[in-house]
Amino acid sequence: xxxxxxxxxxxxxxxxxxxxxxxxxxxxxxxxxxxxxxxxxxxxxxxxxxxxxxxxxxxxxxxxxxxxxxxxxxxxxxxxxxxxxxxxxxxxxxxxxxxxxxxxxxxxxxxxxxxxxxxxxxxxxxxxxxxxxxxxxxxxxxxxxxxxxxxxxxxxxxxxxxxxxxxxxxxxxxxxxxxxxxxxxxxxxxxxxxxxxxxxxxxxxxxxxxxxxxxxxxxxxxxxxxxxxxxxxxxxxxxxxxxxxxxxxxxxxxxxxxxxxxxxxxxxxxxxxxxxxxxxxxxxxxxxxxxxxxxxxxxxxxxxxxxxxxxxxxxxxxxxxxxxxxxxxxxxxxxxxxxxxxxxxxxxxxxxxxxxxxxxxxxxxxxxxxxxxxxxxxxxxxxxxxxxxxxxxxxxxxxxxxxxxxxxxxxxxxxxxxxxxxxxxxxxxxxxxxxxxxxxxxxxxxxxxxxxxxxxxxxxxxxxxxxxxxxxxxxxxxx
Numbered sequence: 001x002x003x004x005x006x007x008x009x010x011x012x013x014x015x016x017x018x019x020x021x022x023x024x025x026x027x028x029x030x031x032x033x034x035x036x037x038x039x040x041x042x043x044x045x046x047x048x049x050x051x052x053x054x055x056x057x058x059x060x061x062x063x064x065x066x067x068x069x070x071x072x073x074x075x076x077x078x079x080x081x082x083x084x085x086x087x088x089x090x091x092x093x094x095x096x097x098x099x100x101x102x103x104x105x106x107x108x109x110x111x112x113x114x115x116x117x118x119x120x121x122x123x124x125x126x127x128x129x130x131x132x133x134x135x136x137x138x139x140x141x142x143x144x145x146x147x148x149x150x151x152x153x154x155x156x157x158x159x160x161x162x163x164x165x166x167x168x169x170x171x172x173x174x175x176x177x178x179x180x181x182x183x184x185x186x187x188x189x190x191x192x193x194x195x196x197x198x199x200x201x202x203x204x205x206x207x208x209x210x211x212x213x214x215x216x217x218x219x220x221x222x223x224x225x226x227x228x229x230x231x232x233x234x235x236x237x238x239x240x241x242x243x244x245x246x247x248x249x250x251x252x253x254x255x256x257x258x259x260x261x262x263x264x265x266x267x268x269x270x271x272x273x274x275x276x277x278x279x280x281x282x283x284x285x286x287x288x289x290x291x292x293x294x295x296x297x298x299x300x301x302x303x304x305x306x307x308x309x310x311x312x313x314x315x316x317x318x319x320x321x322x323x324x325x326x327x328x329x330x331x332x333x334x335x336x337x338x339x340x341x342x343x344x345x346x347x348x349x350x351x352x353x354x355x356x357x358x359x360x361x362x363x364x365x366x367x368x369x370x371x372x373x374x375x376x377x378x379x380x381x382x383x384x385x386x387x388x389x390x391x392x393x394x395x396x397x398x399x400x401x402x403x404x405x406x407x408x409x410x411x412x413x414x415x416x417x418x419x420x421x422x423x424x425x426x427x428x429x430x431x432x433x434x435x436x437x438x439x440x441x442x443x444x445x446x447x448x449x450x451x452x453x454x455x456x457x458x459x460x461x462x463x464x465x466x467x468x469x470x471x472x473x474x475x476x477x478x479x
Contacts, residue, residue, distance in 0.1 A: 045198035047143040052189035052203030055147040063235040067105035069130035079120035104249035131283035138242040148172040154194030159218030171239040179255040181225040236261040244270040
């Protein structure tokens with residue numbers, strides 16, 4: 001019994017170890033698949049495409065846009081707060097936003113409704129901008145300088161009347177002319193940068209901002225500037241090292257030069273805070289592992305969705321092909337059955353027609369044979385009559401037999417005829433003794449034309465009387 005329990009324990013431990021190794025192998029394979037997958041790094045053309053509408057913004061505003069784009073959900077929340085309080089002045093709106101647990105850069109953008117609207121409306125562009133900034137900050141800043149040099153070569157930066165453009169160590173720096181009033185320019189990126197080098201990646205174009213006016217010359221549209229009375233000057237570009245530097249955001253209402261911010265005490269490189277990401281997935285697996293996010297990257301989930309869509313499409317196409325094959329087989333079966341039924345119907349019709357034709361032929365042959373038989377019978381009878389000897393007819397035989405009878409019968413007949421004649425004479429004598437009147441009437445009657453029916457009846461009566469008398473005479477003779 002003890003040996004049996006020990007064996008069970010050992011087998012249980014082995015099974016548990018196998019399960020643990022399988023789960024560890026699955027997690028490692030998943031991580032390896034994500035790491036071995038494409039880095040999803042943006043190309044130079046894609047970076048220039050997404051940065052084109054904001055690359056010529058002032059540096060201070062551009063740093064806030066890049067930092068806030070890494071927290072897209074907080075941008076949506078800030079836009080909702082702004083849309084609910086459109087009539088509030090900027091100072092009161094900022095006081096309301098201090099109660100929210102947002103990143104300071106997101107809060108600073110509440111004073112720029114046009115920029116916040118664009119970031120909130122085009123969330124896909126905003127998220128791509130933040131992912132590109134998190135993935136490679138150095139390339140992002142280099143792309144901004146490339147676009148600024150391209151605009152400078154097109155002589156577009158000379159038309160920025162509300163901005164001061166300075167060049168330090170081949171780096172173009174854009175700052176507001178009035179230190180505490182920030183203007184947000186609007187321009188057409190298809191025109192400002194001159195010849196666009198990436199034909200397959202045209203720059204992102206936004207419609208003109210409302211209430212913006214263009215001066216008689218230049219390509220830039222302007223609106224009233226934003227007076228800075230809130231925490232705004234706490235971030236700047238370190239163009240030489242290609243990264244963003246931040247200081248504490250409290251007490252940052254007054255203007256600070258970007259060089260002062262970079263070199264000030266407590267300045268440090270900006271670091272992303274995943275807590276403000278609020279569960280939004282990262283695009284790159286490398287960025288996901290960098291910030292220890294347990295949520296799958298957007299690239300991985302995109303690949304999974306694509307695989308699912310491909311599987312669904314494959315299943316749909318296979319089902320369509322299967323249904324089509326079933327339909328074709330059914331159609332072929334139906335066609336075969338209809339063809340078979342047609343053949344059977346034709347065979348039946350042909351058989352019926354043959355039967356009717358045979359019957360008609362038999363009837364015609366029967367009629368022809370009967371006619372031939374009738375004609376032959378008539379000819380045969382004629383020949384027999386001609387060839388046969390002349391025999392006495394039945395009437396002649398009867399007459400001859402009657403003539404050969406004994407003479408006493410003829411004698412009786414003569415006596416009866418004589419008696420009838422005497423009787424007739426007697427009747428005539430009696431009628432002669434009647435008066436003349438009656439004679440005249442009888443003459444008149446006799447002279448009148450007798451009716452044929454009456455005459456025939458009289459003849460018939462006379463014949464019947466004669467037959468009766470003959471019969472009586474025959475019976476007398478027998479007796």
